[in-house]
Amino acid sequence: MLSPRLEENKWDLPHSYGSMYGVEEAQAMLEVLNEWAPTNNKRVREYESRFSTFVGASYGVATNSWGGAAHLVAIMMDIKEGDEIIVPAMAMSATANIFVREGAKIVFAESNPRTFNIDVEKLEEKITSKTKAIIIVHMCGQPCDMDPIVDIARRHGLLLVQDAAHAPGAMYKGKGLGEFGDYVIYSFHQAKNICTLGEGGMVVTNNKEWAEKLKKLRGHGAGLYIGVSNRMTEIQAAVGLVQLDRIKTHTETRRRLSYYINEFIRDIDGLSTPYEISDVYHVYHLYNLLVDEKRLGMTKNELMRYLWKKRRIMAISYYPTVNCLPPYKELGHGEGECPITEEMAARAIALPMSPRYTEADIEEMVTGIRDVVNMRKKGLI
CATH class of the missing domain: 3.40.640.10 (Type I PLP-dependent aspartate aminotransferase-like (Major domain))
Known part of the structure; x- marks a missing residue:
């Protein structure tokens, strides 16, 4: 169970990612x-x-x-x-x-x-x-x-x-x-x-x-x-x-919750759930989504902003591609160097993922995502 303080802020950083102590x-x-x-x-x-x-x-x-x-x-x-x-x-x-x-x-x-x-x-x-x-x-x-x-x-x-x-x-x-x-x-x-x-x-x-x-x-x-x-x-x-004694249990929780999110949002047009390749054991440090701006009706930045503003859910943006960061531009790198990755980074976000969460928490989060998407479609935001 989360403490009252964490329960109040459970979708906010730093409570919405990482492990947990006891x-x-x-x-x-x-x-x-x-x-x-x-x-x-x-x-x-x-x-x-x-x-x-x-x-x-x-x-x-x-x-x-x-x-x-x-x-x-x-x-x-x-x-x-x-x-x-x-x-x-x-x-x-x-x-x-x-x-x-x-x-x-x-x-x-x-x-x-x-x-x-x-x-x-x-x-x-x-x-x-x-x-x-x-x-x-x-x-x-x-x-x-x-x-x-x-x-x-x-x-x-x-x-x-x-x-x-x-x-x-x-x-x-x-x-x-x-x-x-x-x-x-x-x-x-x-x-x-x-x-x-x-x-x-x-x-x-x-x-x-x-x-x-x-x-x-x-x-x-x-x-x-x-x-x-x-x-x-x-x-x-x-x-x-x-923590090492806990890791297998924590990982199985991450995997179970990730699959649970998949079931809830796979039918939202414009959001692509994680692709898991065969023959691997994915530990779901992050739960990644790809946003299709045209189909969803908003950019990834708008989605993140509204999730926080309307439902206090802290989705995070992925790292910008390293080649496009200022110090690497000074070294001669820049936009267009890895166009596929740059386009992907412009669409990628991560939802909160932690062994702290329960299936009820995930239902609450996904309901918040659906609410924001529906509000956008109705022109309410």
């Missing part, structure tokens, strides 16, 4: 406080071990954030001037930012308008003699089509990095994402499916030597490398361990 997390935190709150100790090691096993990898390196984990990977990649890294245009800017800061040239790739993931059929044409790595993003919690992506990376001798911030526990053909590629980077930010007190991250790998070096880099380089300091604290790991 008494168990509070007890775990108190145990760490009673030990004077050390950093990067036994709970971090346990969390690294259990989480990496959960996602199908051999080794995990916990950090203070997704960005902290990605920074370690970027250092490991030893990026040189002129090295190119392929990144999907549909992503959070962080997916590219870290690697640009390390000196990489970003090459943006198109995303598939049905899955929102990188378009495998258009991926290989982006590879040149300067390409060093491919970074993929499992958008909304749905795994990319890993078999052909792994094949492309291996045939061209490229590193394969997965941004799995949206996808803890997602599976491809019965396998965890940690079984594929070279590095997988996870986020435990407050909006994600697993949360560790607002921030947190982890990189997993199956290479023991890489894992050992990553841990040294995380702690200032341990006197052996020029490292950084982005360790995870014990209190974050303690909460993460409790």
Whole structure:
């Protein structure tokens, strides 16, 4: 049950996305406080071990954030001037930012308008003699089509990095994402499916030597490398361990509620429900919709505005394509670089999705959506 405060604001950020905490997390935190709150100790090691096993990898390196984990990977990649890294245009800017800061040239790739993931059929044409790595993003919690992506990376001798911030526990053909590629980077930010007190991250790998070096880099380089300091604290790991115990139940709740939304709104002309590919386990970090402005009678921005104004439902807009952001325009990117993805981003929104919700909550939300659509059709808004 939501507390009265959360019940009153249940469709508003930050209550409408992310995970949820309970008494168990509070007890775990108190145990760490009673030990004077050390950093990067036994709970971090346990969390690294259990989480990496959960996602199908051999080794995990916990950090203070997704960005902290990605920074370690970027250092490991030893990026040189002129090295190119392929990144999907549909992503959070962080997916590219870290690697640009390390000196990489970003090459943006198109995303598939049905899955929102990188378009495998258009991926290989982006590879040149300067390409060093491919970074993929499992958008909304749905795994990319890993078999052909792994094949492309291996045939061209490229590193394969997965941004799995949206996808803890997602599976491809019965396998965890940690079984594929070279590095997988996870986020435990407050909006994600697993949360560790607002921030947190982890990189997993199956290479023991890489894992050992990553841990040294995380702690200032341990006197052996020029490292950084982005360790995870014990209190974050303690909460993460409790969250990990909850993740399967939370994920099944997300999946059930997402399918419930599908049934309620699939007949609303102008709204396209998520497309789930076969042979994957989609964890529904986000519930994505595509808006057809002509058929619905309003733009996605109008829909979001009226949902909030009339029913206090906080739908959110997807990230604008990274190539169109001001700092990337300064680097020579811009509109028209990935036209399919840009058109898709202009139509994509996400509805509130959290394990906090019940089917009654979902019915309330969908009723609100229907009310707004009907008011628009009658010219009342």
